[in-house]
Amino acid sequence: MANVFSSIGNWVNERAPNMMPAYRKHMTEYYAPKNFNLWYYFGSLAIVVLVNQIVTGIFLTMNFKPSAAEAFNSVEYIMRDVEWGWLIRYMHSTGASLFFVVVFLHMFRGLLYGSYHKPRELVWLLGMLIFLVLMAEAFMGYVLPWGNMSFWGAKVIISLFGTIPVIGNSLVEWIMGDFLPADATINRFFALHVIALPLVLLLLVVLHIAALHEVGSNNPDGVEIKKGPKGNRWDDHKPADGIPFHPYYTVKDLFGVGFFLTIAAFIIFFVPTFGGWFLEHDNFIPANNLVTPTHIKPSWYFTPFYAILRMIPSFFGTAFWGVLGMFGAIALLFVLPWIDKGKVRSVRYRGTGYKVALFALAFSFIGLALVGAGVVGEWVQEILTPMLPPLSNAAFWKDSPFWASSTFWENLVGRLLTAMYFGYFVFLWAYTRFGWEKTKPVPDRVVYDHD
Amino acid sequence: MTMTKRQLLMKKYVSSIALVFGLLVGATSAMASEEGGLPSAGTNVNDQASLQRGAKLFFNYCVGCHSLKYVRYSRISEDLGLSEKEVMDNLNFTGDKFGDPVISHMPEASGRQFFGKAPPDLSLEVRAKGADWVYGYLNSFYLDPSRPVGWNNAVFANASMPNPLWELQGLQTAEMKADDKDAVEKLELSQPGKLTPAQFKQATRDLTSFLEYAAEPAALQRQRYGIWVLLFLAGFTLLAYTLKKEYWKDVH
Structure with a gap:
């Protein structure tokens, strides 16, 4: 048996002599820092979800009908009459949401440990492009089941392009x-x-990984292992703190995948709608251009950006500023490697200001997600209004006081959080540009407290 | 010394797993209780007897006007543990075939003529509105002479539908709020029906359960398979963890 395999191997090698070296370059001789922590699982998990989306997506297309008259029915046909159709559909819908969970955490890892710093700007840019294409992909996928929220979500999101001066309306049509x-x-x-978009996505993922393997992975200490001492058990000229990606990180990621799939399976089999967050109630009503859902909101993974859009008021008779703000929130992430002029990568050795700012960014992002989902106004109102009894006297204000409306609180909180989000980038630039950051000494080698 | 560190690490893993699941369960239960002021329907799609009673109510009181266009008689038979004969004799009053979907025989035009609006298909009603809403709706009809058909509903104001279960529930009248004449303060049973209030609550719970099943027949399967999938994945994860441990022994 072994002979058969090695002779097949030889046969291939003679005809494609560069295949094995490529495999070694990216797997067995790709030396990754040995000190990866929990945050480093999300890259491989994103690949797992991408494969899941493609495979389940192929099976969905076998029964889905992409027409306004048939789409909704065909989804219910998949849910009820196609063998295992419900499982395929829930794997796809849950996968879409978990894709964003994983990608948001993967991106935050980049911020935590400065993975976008030189020389990894290209890796970051390609990653941001993936994020952008992923958002387009998710938006279009969300429209396909042709539920009422699909319809109204599509209408609202596409209308955003209508705010672009001059060409807006024609563009929307x-x-x-x-x-x-x-x-x-x-x-x-x-x-x-x-x-179209899956092809682009796959190409970008290949480029993202190829670009990463050119410069090598960053790590929780932000130490460049290539600049450290050389020589490990496998190679005298490779970084001492590197270990071969395969088998070390393939087995480690296998554990991560198992853990992740357990959570995913819990959602798929027991709470597939996730309380209306992964599959919304209004999307079980067929698209109807005469009946508007009570609260039109995009899927949860768009809500932070949607909140920024809504919180920026119209000026000069156009709502274009909100659209600019929304896209600006993403554009700023693209240029983060040039905003952050700090020399230290990892949050472990950065100044206190950076730690506070990064926490504020994460806080504002989650807060904006809740604002965009339309739940914050009522929460704050319920908590704060009882604390303001002397002034909430209706007679004093003739009508009810201005803070008695949830919209007031939603706008107040939403605008503060929007300022906080953009403030991160302004602060980070000034903090690092004018040398205000007091960093801690970075160790020469990665810190690895093995057992 | 090495053992304590390993134990610490293990403890960290276990506690983070527990934390993730705790958050998941907490989040889902918080979301489940979010439906705003409605009494809990207390439905259980795994209670087959309840589904059967609910199906009987649906086919006696609802199918005259409402369809379940995504649900087939044959599927009901399979999922509710009823034979083909039982379904065709006791549930199918329209003469449709066993493999056909449940379609009301009331023409849409008549529906519009009678109620001002054609009665909607109920296949996905529970997924669109939630079980608590449907259960609350079924319990909240009251007499209102100002409405065209003489009925109104405290959960869905100015619904065009009369109470199809009035014989069972009896007649309810509403006491309106002092400061808002359009909002219902409370409902009172002014004339008892064939069922006691407790029996009627159970009947509407059965009916809601049946509609919940109709909205997602796959719910029966996914919960059945889900346990095994989770057990398998938990085992797989544990195995992968020990594999990782073994491989990483020589990383210092």
Whole structure:
């Protein structure tokens, strides 16, 4: 048996002599720092989810009908009449949400340990492109089941392009192929969702990993292992603190995948709608352009950006500023490697100001997600209004006081959080540009407290 | 010394696993109780007897106007543990075939004529509105002479639907709020029906359970398989963990 394998191996090697070296370069001789922690699981998990989305997506296309008249029915057909169709569909819908969970954590890891710093700017830029394409992919996928929230979500999001001066309105019609989201819209979104964007996504993922392997992985200490001492058990010229990706990180990631799949399976089999966050109530009603859902909101993973859009008021008779703010929130992440002029990468050795700012960024992001989902106004109102009894006297204000409306609190909190989000980038630039940051000494080698 | 460190690490892993699951369970239960002021329906789709009673109520009182266009008679038979004959004799009053979906025979135009709006399909009602809403709705009809058909509903104001279960529940009248004449303060049973209030609550719970099942027949399967999938994955994860431990022994 072994002979058969080695002769097949030789046969391939003679005809493609560069295949094995490529495998070694990316797997057995890719030396990754040995001190990866929990945050380093999310890259491989993102690949697992991507594969899941592609495989389950292929099976969904076998029964899904991309037309306004049939889409909703065909999804219910998959849920009820197709063998295991419900499982495939829940794996796809849960996978979509978990994709964003994993990607947000993966990106935050980059911020924690400065993985976007020189020389990894290209890795970061390609990653940001993946994020952008992923958002387009998710948005179009969300429209396909043609529920009422699909329809109204599509209408609201596409209308954003209508705020662009001069060409806006024609652009909106061009995107939809109609005056409303309609048959033409779902048909083209299907084409983009199942082939165009996945191809781009796959290409970008390959480039992201290729670019990473050129410079090598960062690590929780932000120490460049290539600049440290040389020589490990496998190679005298490779970094002493590096270990071969395969088998060390493949087995470690296998454990991560098992853990992640357990959580995913819990959601898929026991709470597939996740209380209306992963599959919304209003999307079990077919698309209807005459009935507007009570609260139109995008899927949870868009809510932070949607909140920024809503919190920035209109000026000069146009809502374009909100759209600018929303896209600006993403654009700033793209240029983060040039905003942060700090020399120290890892949060472990950065100044206190950086730690506080990073916490504030995470806080504002989660807060904005809740604002965008429309739950914050009522919470704050319920908590704060009883604390203001003397002034909440209705007679004093003739009508009810201004803070008696949840919109007031939503706007107040939402605008503060928006300022906090953008403030991170302004602060980070000034903090590192003018040398205000007091960093701690960075160790020469990675810290690895083995057992 | 090495043991304590390993134990510490193990403890860290176990506590983080516990934390993640705790958060998941906490989040889902918090979201489940979020439906705003409605009494809990207390449905259980795994209670087959309840589903059967609910199906009987649906086919006696609801299917005259409402369809379940995504649900087939044959599927009901399979999932509710009823034979083909039982389904065709006791539930199918329209003469449709066993493999057909449940379609009301009331023409849509008549529906519009009678109620001002064609009665909606109920296949996905529970997924769209929630079980608590449906249960609350079924219990909240009251007499209102100002409405075209003489009925109103405290959960869904100015619904165009009359109470199909009035014979069972009896007649309810509403006491309106002092400061808001359009909001219901409370409902009172002014004329008892065939069932006691407790029996009626159980009947509407059964009916809601059946509609919850109709909204997602897969719920029966996914919960059954889910346990085994989780057990398998937990075992796999543990195995992967020991594999990782073994491989990483020589990393110092």
